Amino acid sequence: MVEGIPSIWRKIPNRYRLEGNVCETCETAYFPPRVVCPKCRRKGKLVKKRFSGNGKIYSFTKVYTPPTGLELDAPYHLAIIELSEGPKILGQIVESDDKKVKIGAQVKMVFRKMKEDGNAGLIHYGYKFKVID
Amino acid sequence: MRKVSIIGAGMTKFGERWDKGIPELIAEAGVRALVDANLSGEEIQAVYGGTMAAGRLVGQEHIGALLADAMGLNPLPSVRVEAACASGGVALRQAYLSVASGMYDIVVVGGVEKMTDVSTGDATIALAGAGDIEWEFFSGATFPALYALIARRHMTEFGTTEEQLAAVAVKNHENGSHNEFAQFQNKITIDQVLNSKPIADPLKILDCSPITDGAAAVVLASSDIAKKYTDTPIEIIGSAQASDTLALHDRESLTSLKAARVAAENAYKQAKVTPKDINLAEVHDCFTIAEVLAIEDLGFFPKGKGGIATLEGETALNSKISINTSGGLKACGHPVGATGVKQAAEITWQLRGEAGKRQVDNATIGLTHNIGGSGATAVVHIMKRAD
Numbered sequence: 001m002v003e004g005i006p007s008i009w010r011k012i013p014n015r016y017r018l019e020g021n022v023c024e025t026c027e028t029a030y031f032p033p034r035v036v037c038p039k040c041r042r043k044g045k046l047v048k049k050r051f052s053g054n055g056k057i058y059s060f061t062k063v064y065t066p067p068t069g070l071e072l073d074a075p076y077h078l079a080i081i082e083l084s085e086g087p088k089i090l091g092q093i094v095e096s097d098d099k100k101v102k103i104g105a106q107v108k109m110v111f112r113k114m115k116e117d118g119n120a121g122l123i124h125y126g127y128k129f130k131v132i133d
Numbered sequence: 134m135r136k137v138s139i140i141g142a143g144m145t146k147f148g149e150r151w152d153k154g155i156p157e158l159i160a161e162a163g164v165r166a167l168v169d170a171n172l173s174g175e176e177i178q179a180v181y182g183g184t185m186a187a188g189r190l191v192g193q194e195h196i197g198a199l200l201a202d203a204m205g206l207n208p209l210p211s212v213r214v215e216a217a218c219a220s221g222g223v224a225l226r227q228a229y230l231s232v233a234s235g236m237y238d239i240v241v242v243g244g245v246e247k248m249t250d251v252s253t254g255d256a257t258i259a260l261a262g263a264g265d266i267e268w269e270f271f272s273g274a275t276f277p278a279l280y281a282l283i284a285r286r287h288m289t290e291f292g293t294t295e296e297q298l299a300a301v302a303v304k305n306h307e308n309g310s311h312n313e314f315a316q317f318q319n320k321i322t323i324d325q326v327l328n329s330k331p332i333a334d335p336l337k338i339l340d341c342s343p344i345t346d347g348a349a350a351v352v353l354a355s356s357d358i359a360k361k362y363t364d365t366p367i368e369i370i371g372s373a374q375a376s377d378t379l380a381l382h383d384r385e386s387l388t389s390l391k392a393a394r395v396a397a398e399n400a401y402k403q404a405k406v407t408p409k410d411i412n413l414a415e416v417h418d419c420f421t422i423a424e425v426l427a428i429e430d431l432g433f434f435p436k437g438k439g440g441i442a443t444l445e446g447e448t449a450l451n452s453k454i455s456i457n458t459s460g461g462l463k464a465c466g467h468p469v470g471a472t473g474v475k476q477a478a479e480i481t482w483q484l485r486g487e488a489g490k491r492q493v494d495n496a497t498i499g500l501t502h503n504i505g506g507s508g509a510t511a512v513v514h515i516m517k518r519a520d
Contacts, residue, residue: 011267032268059289059387061281062334063273067261068254070273078278078333080382088382091272103289114271126271 003117008124015126018051018109020087031087053109053127055083060093060101069115077101081129089127096131105131134233136356138366138519141170142478147347147466148316149249155184155193156203158348159245162471163204166241166350166478171362177352178237180204180211181228183220183244184470189259191247200243217263218419220244221349221473222374222503222512228353229372229514238355244474245348256344260469263506265380277341277420279381279507281333284422286387288335290437293425295335297440299326301421302339302463304449309460311491316345316466326421340421345466349475356519365485370498371404371515373397381507388437390508393430397502400513401432406498408432411515413455413483413493415476417504418462424448427502428456431513455493458483473503477514484518 011032013019020031024045028037031051037044060079070076077093079101093101094112107129114124143165145158153161159182167174182200187193201211214224221244228242248256261270264279287293303323309315326339359366375395378384384391401407408431416431418424425439433454434442442448448456459465459479462472480499482488501514 015271058382059282059286061278061285061336062331063275063278063281064331064333065253065257065275065277066273067257067270067275068252071254073273076273078273078282080282080387090269090274090380090382103285114273124271128272 003124005122008122016111018053018127020049020051021046022049029086031083031089051083051085055081055107057093057101057103057105057107058082058088059103079129081107092128094128094130100131108132135235136368137229137232137353138356138359138368139351139477139481139516140354140359140362140366141166141172141352142350142481143169144314144349144475144478145347146314147345147468150346151249153346155187155191155196155245155247156199158247158346159200159243159350160203162245162348162350163241163243166352170352172239172352174206176239177206177209177241179231179240180206180209181214181224181231181240181242182211183214183222183224183473185215185217185220185246186259186262186469187247189262190256191250204241216510217505218417218469219473219503219505219510219512220470221475222501222514223473223510225351225473225477225514226372226374226512229369232353232355238358239352241350241352242474243348243350244471246468246470247346248344248468249346253344268380275333277333277336280420280422281336282381283387283426283507284335287422287425290388291440293437293440295327296323297444298340298421298425299323300444301418301424302326304443305418305457305461305463308450308458308491309464311489312460312465315460315464316343317460317464336420336422342419342462342467345468347466347468347471349471349478351474351477351481359519366519367481367484367516368519369514370517371400371406371513373399373403374510374512377509379506379509384508388426390426390430390504390511392508392511393427393502393504393513396511396513397431400515404515406515410498411454411500412496412498413458413480414500414502415457415459415479416461416502417472418457419467419504421463423504424456424461431500431502450491451494458488458491458493473501473512476501476503477516480516484516
């Protein structure tokens, strides 16, 4: 699937720099940013927040059958990461020994190429994660 | 609100139906349901249909009009409902509401999906649209991967094993072997599941429901006129739906689907029954772990005990509770938009006592549980033989 250029452009702050937001009323942090705080609704006040990229693995899998376009990456580790600021995020785990990929392992965000739209199309970048010792 | 009953049910053979497209599949199922309900067609006032991804899978949109056209039911109003893999169940509920409200007396509801015209990779992408495209699919998530993340947490929190998950597939293939409409009618063993090709660890290919073509249809009528058409109307005594975050990672827990719990609670309340009263259920086993979650979320087994209960045979045909007598999504097949309607057709046949070798003894109350995506939509129906 080819993603449109404006769609990629508008998500650059989130995908490149992990920008989300936080509700000043209930102090819940969100990634990606939400337009409405589901806990406070009209009483919520959302302000921009950049996440550190540090967190730990909440659950993980190794994907052997990838979607079209990611064949060369398979098999790859995919995990739900609990960021140290609270929200959970889904990302690939790269450059990490299989044995180190486990629930509770500490990870940090790395900036990586995600995929490309054919030989002459856009190259997409974004966040992946790496286990730190 | 008026009471509503199912007066007719029909489905196509599920499988790789290279010989049929969407119009032929839905017409085959629809005509069977109409014949089953002893209708000529003039009695029907509206058409509802569930389809998830016809646009991506065959390039066809405007499925509402197509359904009425293919079934020869123009100029009736016809609505296509999309709720990912719960499209069929939500279409059923919309049809139910239209009759319960008094707007219509008789409506037909169908579900259809044509999935084998594209490659597995492209079907995987189409199905990924049931999750969050921007924040799950972008990072390389597939549906098996999302359910694998659920499975890993369930195994960690409750000690569920791969063998227990395999037992779900083995049981559903056993049931499917007695269903002439099932995609897979072969029996399998736990070892075969455990040794099958890895898809997204810990899930293997035999933990996954297949890519399927097929359609199903049921006819709904106001209960006060249902006996005019059938001796055994099946009354829908509970209908509830709930939603949750599109992305799996945004949920507080991965080991239970909150939308399913909320929908079940509301359906039980409306039906004035408890989980103990349910004789059989068709639940959404898109992956083996999904059936474990389902039987826990529906209150049939305590949290964390669904896997061991399955391995010990408590969900087999005519055991404590008969789960997925049709073979479920795993063995009967999973044409996504058709699944929720097929579940209702199976419960209808079971409650009428027409299920042949897979018949549940003394079946009086049945339940359907249909999930969209990784749990962002859940729809539960409870049905009872009306006599």
